Amino acid sequence: MKEEIDKKLGRMAIFVSSKGGVGKTVISVNVAAALASKGFSTCIIDGSFQFGDVNLALDIQPRYTISDLAQKGEELEEIKISDYLYNHDSGLKVLSAPLKPELADLITPDMIPVICDKLREDNEYLIVDLTTGISEISLNFIEMADLVFIVTDLELSALRNTKTMLKTFEKLNMESKLRVVVNRSDTETLTKASQVPDILETNDIIYVMNNFKVVTKSLNIGIPFVISKPKEKITSDIISISKEFNMDSSQSRRRRKRKSGLMGILAR
Ligand SMILES: Nc1ncnc2c1ncn2[C@@H]1O[C@H](COP(=O)(O)OP(=O)(O)OP(=O)(O)O)[C@@H](O)[C@H]1O
Ligand SMILES: [Mg+2]
Numbered sequence: 001m002k003e004e005i006d007k008k009l010g011r012m013a014i015f016v017s018s019k020g021g022v023g024k025t026v027i028s029v030n031v032a033a034a035l036a037s038k039g040f041s042t043c044i045i046d047g048s049f050q051f052g053d054v055n056l057a058l059d060i061q062p063r064y065t066i067s068d069l070a071q072k073g074e075e076l077e078e079i080k081i082s083d084y085l086y087n088h089d090s091g092l093k094v095l096s097a098p099l100k101p102e103l104a105d106l107i108t109p110d111m112i113p114v115i116c117d118k119l120r121e122d123n124e125y126l127i128v129d130l131t132t133g134i135s136e137i138s139l140n141f142i143e144m145a146d147l148v149f150i151v152t153d154l155e156l157s158a159l160r161n162t163k164t165m166l167k168t169f170e171k172l173n174m175e176s177k178l179r180v181v182v183n184r185s186d187t188e189t190l191t192k193a194s195q196v197p198d199i200l201e202t203n204d205i206i207y208v209m210n211n212f213k214v215v216t217k218s219l220n221i222g223i224p225f226v227i228s229k230p231k232e233k234i235t236s237d238i239i240s241i242s243k244e245f246n247m248d249s250s251q252s253r254r255r256r257k258r259k260s261g262l263m264g265i266l267a268r
Contacts, residue, residue: 009120011245013147014047014128016138018161022153023183026215027208028129029057030238033224036092040124043085043093047130047141049104052097054129059222060094062086067098069115070106081118090227095119112140125245134168147244148174151181154189163200179244184210206244208237
């Protein structure tokens, strides 16, 4: 019976990072738009409750936001959630972040499973653009998710904190759903993309290229580049993230990198 209920719920992925400004919004909005434009019913939650910018990335002015839902209190279980979503031209549905930072406090951790389950009942995919770091609210999202994408760039400090984040989530037994996204992976930095698997001790990595022109234009016009620029390499990078939904967790574990030699044997 439980399996029957689970089957009906859409698949859920969240995008999180240890450092701000690494590309969570750009990547999550484009992954969501890619799924929606393929005809899958898809919803994105702007989980940056204080300073969310999914509205900006999609050039939308929503009538309702998640704070309107939060104000429903006990009635939250009963409401029709589709009334609170913005329907973007791409087919993507959006649950926007509050329009004022102080309204973020209305959203409490216990509301997250209720909201996510309602959205997963109505949609094949639920994507969450989370805020930077780990909080009680973000842990509620992370626990529910089928896939957790940790976004980083090649800056050494970001990589170091990404490794700490990976280890933290592994301790919470989330290893099979963790993926790393290295954004702007071809930029000139001291650390090279090819060193990342060794630094992070994992092969579960997807690389997204740097493309200032395409990304900036897309943000300026409010149209995801996966829609306006389908032939660009950066669009194929995004599509490879959405394909992770088809990968089962056993495949992922096999791809996990282990230290070789004595260190590896001792670590087993
Ligand atoms: N692949 C890319 N190529 C070029 N520029 C990019 C790329 N990804 C992101 N950017 C640039 O980096 C900026 C920050 O990206 P974004 O807003 O998605 O980061 P974020 O992790 O969501 O930030 P925040 O922590 O503030 O939510 C964007 O405004 C965009 O200009
Ligand atoms: Mg963001």
